[in-house]
Amino acid sequence: MVRRTNDSISVSTSRILMDKLMSILVYAAVGLASAALILILAETLIQGLPILKLSFLLDAPVPVGFSGGGIGPDIEGTLIMVGIASLISVPIGVGAGIFFSEWPESKLSSLSSFSNDVLAEFPSMVIGIFVYTIIVLTTGRFSAFAGSVALSIIMIPVVARTTEESLKIVPKTLREASMALGVSRWKTVVRVVMSTGKRGLITGILLALARAAGETAPLILTAGYSTAFLNGLFNQTGSLPYLIYYYAISPYSSWHAIAWGAALILIAIMFVMNVSVKLAFASKFEETRAEI
Amino acid sequence: MKAFSKARLTKTEVRTWNASANADSLMKVLVAVAAFTVIAILTAIAFELYLNSLPSISKFGISFIWGTTWDVSTEMFGALPFIFGTFVTSLLALLIGLPISLGVAIFLSEKVKSRRMVTRSIGTLVELLAAVPSVIYGLWGLFFLSPLLRRYVETPLHDYLGFVPLFAGTPFGLDFFTAGVLLAIMIIPTVSAISRDVLNAVPNSQREAMYSLGATHWEVIWKAVLPYARSGIFGATILGLARAVGETMAVTMVIGNEPKITASLFSGGYTLAAVIANQFTEATGQLYISSLIEIGLVLFFMALAINTFARLLIWKMKRGMNIRV
Numbered sequence: 001m002v003r004r005t006n007d008s009i010s011v012s013t014s015r016i017l018m019d020k021l022m023s024i025l026v027y028a029a030v031g032l033a034s035a036a037l038i039l040i041l042a043e044t045l046i047q048g049l050p051i052l053k054l055s056f057l058l059d060a061p062v063p064v065g066f067s068g069g070g071i072g073p074d075i076e077g078t079l080i081m082v083g084i085a086s087l088i089s090v091p092i093g094v095g096a097g098i099f100f101s102e103w104p105e106s107k108l109s110s111l112s113s114f115s116n117d118v119l120a121e122f123p124s125m126v127i128g129i130f131v132y133t134i135i136v137l138t139t140g141r142f143s144a145f146a147g148s149v150a151l152s153i154i155m156i157p158v159v160a161r162t163t164e165e166s167l168k169i170v171p172k173t174l175r176e177a178s179m180a181l182g183v184s185r186w187k188t189v190v191r192v193v194m195s196t197g198k199r200g201l202i203t204g205i206l207l208a209l210a211r212a213a214g215e216t217a218p219l220i221l222t223a224g225y226s227t228a229f230l231n232g233l234f235n236q237t238g239s240l241p242y243l244i245y246y247y248a249i250s251p252y253s254s255w256h257a258i259a260w261g262a263a264l265i266l267i268a269i270m271f272v273m274n275v276s277v278k279l280a281f282a283s284k285f286e287e288t289r290a291e292i
Numbered sequence: 293m294k295a296f297s298k299a300r301l302t303k304t305e306v307r308t309w310n311a312s313a314n315a316d317s318l319m320k321v322l323v324a325v326a327a328f329t330v331i332a333i334l335t336a337i338a339f340e341l342y343l344n345s346l347p348s349i350s351k352f353g354i355s356f357i358w359g360t361t362w363d364v365s366t367e368m369f370g371a372l373p374f375i376f377g378t379f380v381t382s383l384l385a386l387l388i389g390l391p392i393s394l395g396v397a398i399f400l401s402e403k404v405k406s407r408r409m410v411t412r413s414i415g416t417l418v419e420l421l422a423a424v425p426s427v428i429y430g431l432w433g434l435f436f437l438s439p440l441l442r443r444y445v446e447t448p449l450h451d452y453l454g455f456v457p458l459f460a461g462t463p464f465g466l467d468f469f470t471a472g473v474l475l476a477i478m479i480i481p482t483v484s485a486i487s488r489d490v491l492n493a494v495p496n497s498q499r500e501a502m503y504s505l506g507a508t509h510w511e512v513i514w515k516a517v518l519p520y521a522r523s524g525i526f527g528a529t530i531l532g533l534a535r536a537v538g539e540t541m542a543v544t545m546v547i548g549n550e551p552k553i554t555a556s557l558f559s560g561g562y563t564l565a566a567v568i569a570n571q572f573t574e575a576t577g578q579l580y581i582s583s584l585i586e587i588g589l590v591l592f593f594m595a596l597a598i599n600t601f602a603r604l605l606i607w608k609m610k611r612g613m614n615i616r617v
Contacts, residue, residue: 019508026403029395030414033484036477037421043436044428095326102323112327115334118599121531123538125565126595129572129588130337133344153333160330184312186319214425217540217565221572241427245541248431256435263428274423278416 041267048264051257057265061227064252071262073229077237080230081144081223082213085151090205093156097163097204098189113164120157127153128218135222142224144237150218158208166200167193203277210273214266216241240266338592345586347578356586362551362567369583371590373551377468377561378594381543382536384472384557389479389536390529396480397487402513405492415488422481430545433474438465438546441473446558461556466548469557474542479532486531486606490524491517527605534598538591540565564591 055070062069100113127150135146170193178188194201216239224236225246240262247259342349352359352369359370396418404410446463453459494517502516518525548560549570564587575581 015508015511019510022510022513023403026395026399029392030399032392033396033421033477033480034414034417036480037417037424039436040424040428040432043432047435092326092329095323096330099323099327103320108324108327108331112330114603115331117603118596119330119334121534121538121595121599123540123565123591123595125538125540125568126337126341126588126592129344129568129585130340132572133340133585134336156330156333185316187312187315189319210423214423214427216425216427217569220569224573241425241541244427244431245545248427248434249545259431263431266425267428270423270425271420274420275416 044260044264044267047257047260048262051261052264056261060229061258064254069258071238071240071243071258071265073227074238074240074243074262075265076230077144077147077223077226077239078213078241080233081147081151081219081237081239082209084145084148084233085155085212086205086209088149088152089155089159089208092152093159093205093208094163094201096156096160098167098194100160100164101167102189116157116160119153120161123217124154124215125217125221128221131218132221139234141234142222142236143234144223144230145233147219147223147237147239148233150222151212151215154215154218155208155212158211159204162204162207163201166197166204169200170196206273206277210270214241214270216245220245341585341589341592345582345589348582348586351579352583356583357590360553364580367577367579369579371564371587373553374562374564374567374587375590376553377547377551378537378563378565378591380468380557380561381471381475381547381563382533384468385475385479385536386529386533387476388473389476389532390483392476393480393483393528393532394487394525396484397491398513400484400488401491402509402517415485418481418484421477422485426478426539426541427545429474429478429542433470433542433546434466437474438470441465441470445469450558457555458557461554461558463558464548464560466546466560467558468547468561471543471547471561471563472557474546475536475539478539478542479535482535483528483532486528487521487525490521490528493524494520523605523608527602530598530602530605534595534602537598538565538595540569544569564588564594 053070055068057070057075058072059068059070060073061071096112096116100109100116103109131146131150131153135149136142139146167189174192174196175188178192179185183192219239219242223239223242225242226236226238230237244259244262244266247255247262250256348356348369356369356371357375358372359368360372361368361370362373363369396414400411400415404414442463442465446459446465446467446469449459450461450463498516498520499512502512507515543563544566547563547566549562549566550560551562551567552559554561568584568587568591572581572584575584
């Protein structure tokens with residue numbers, strides 16, 4: 001550990017003052033960043049809590065001016081679209097991740113890995129336009145299916161990247177031991193490497209799910225909006241994030257209240273997923289890494 | 293080697309051997325297809341955007357980029373107001389967000405590195421900022437941040453410094469300034485997390501040498517640590533920029549949605565992503581829709597350029613310092 005001994009050396013006052021000032025600024029930065037999070041959480045809780053009831057979660061919305069009504073169809077829409085999106089994106093993402101970690105030297109791997117990085121940071125709006133042109137224009141309508149495809153494109157890069165990383169930290173020795181016993185490559189990957197790295201794998205999939213559940217922009221151009229419960233995959237559907245947007249920019253204060261209630265639900269889902277992933281897997285993850 | 297081992301195996305063993313060799317190549321093909329899908333998606337996005345913006349491209353040509361008029365009734369479409377808005381809000385986000393993110397990174401890696409509890413809880417707090425969905429930032433920005441900024445920041449700035457063109461105009465709360473502040477908060481998790489990793493990777497000998505010369509803590513950070521981590525922090529900044537450029541919902545909800553080019557930060561504006569979100573579903577007519585898609589194409593190339601640049605920087609840094617970003 002580095003430690004200063006200034007006893008014998010005199011340091012000019014201005015330098016000490018500068019040191020103190022910058023320390024204060026650094027602490028202020030941390031304060032500001034934490035304050036932002038706390039203010040967002042507090043406001044959502046204060047505005048969202050009063051409206052929360054069981055019927056709010058289950059009922060369909062009612063027109064402006066009527067009391068009651070809820071966000072049931074939107075919760076349903078989000079769950080279904082995120083579910084289908086994971087069915088599409090998990091196989092592709094995990095497959096690509098395995099390829100990145102098992103054949104990192106190949107041309108395909110480096111090109112695909114780069115595309116994956118670009119896609120991961122891509123404006124989600126552009127992905128929305130893409131799915132609009134290939135699915136909505138072809139089928140002639142907004143649909144839950146189009147929304148799912150858009151969300152799956154958002155999930156793939158996250159799943160692929162975390163798969164690669166969690167497989168890469170599996171010790172080489174394990175892999176070699178398995179191969180030395182005559183176990184074939186794919187069995188080694190599936191039974192040894194993937195099962196050792198499965199915590200990381202699950203973490204990645206959950207984080208991708210959380211990210212997809214909070215996306216709004218691509219859904220505007222793909223899933224559309226509906227106030228009714230889902231009536232087939234090829235029909236429009238509501239979703240939690242779109243509801244928040246749609247109701248927030250409306251002029252009615254009763255709708256603003258509903259938007260806050262939905263925001264509270266959405267933020268709760270996000271945080272529960274993120275924190276539980278962290279608590280359940282992060283520490284173990286570090287232990288495995290430490291053992292290597 | 294294979295032939296040699298095969299010679300010593302029984303028939304059944306050979307069969308299993310062949311079966312697993314087949315399974316091996318099957319697996320390789322399957323995962324290679326998955327990896328190829330990722331490339332295919334990116335290529336298909338570029339292709340589809342180009343194809344669908346052809347009507348607009350053939351009508352306006354390259355002048356679409358610097359056309360300043362966006363008029364639906366006369367079907368005159370130019371993207372400059374949106375490019376301008378994207379540029380202004382992202383720049384503002386970096387100006388405000390970068391110092392804060394660097395402060396957080398310095399705090400985590402230089403001030404409290406040995407105290408695991410503190411680094412972990414502050415680290416988690418900042419990461420949770422990344423978990424807040426963009427639409428909730430928008431909701432909060434619209435009903436909480438915008439009135440707050442209008443009252444306590446914009447109005448005083450306008451009252452005392454109104455003669456500066458930047459602070460001219462009537463502070464209304466839904467403008468470039470609010471969008472920039474909101475984006476600044478949104479890029480903090482990205483920029484601070486990568487910067488922290490980069491700072492953590494700076495070798496301790498760098499710090500020790502500086503301390504041994506009698507430097508203060510700040511001088512060590514400023515003269516020995518930050519210069520060493522320069523290119524990595526630059527990469528983190530560019531990645532933050534990419535996030536700010538692509539952000540849609542939060543900006544759409546607070547920027548006021550007026551296609552204007554003005555020096556005033558207190559004026560309503562528009563960004564590339566926001567105009568798509570706001571007008572696409574109501575757009576009628578082929579030219580209008582294809583112009584909006586061409587806006588998407590512009591956004592595509594901006595995002596691609598920024599991301600490529602950032603990845604190059606971080607790759608270079610990673611190769612030099614062997615860290616995980």
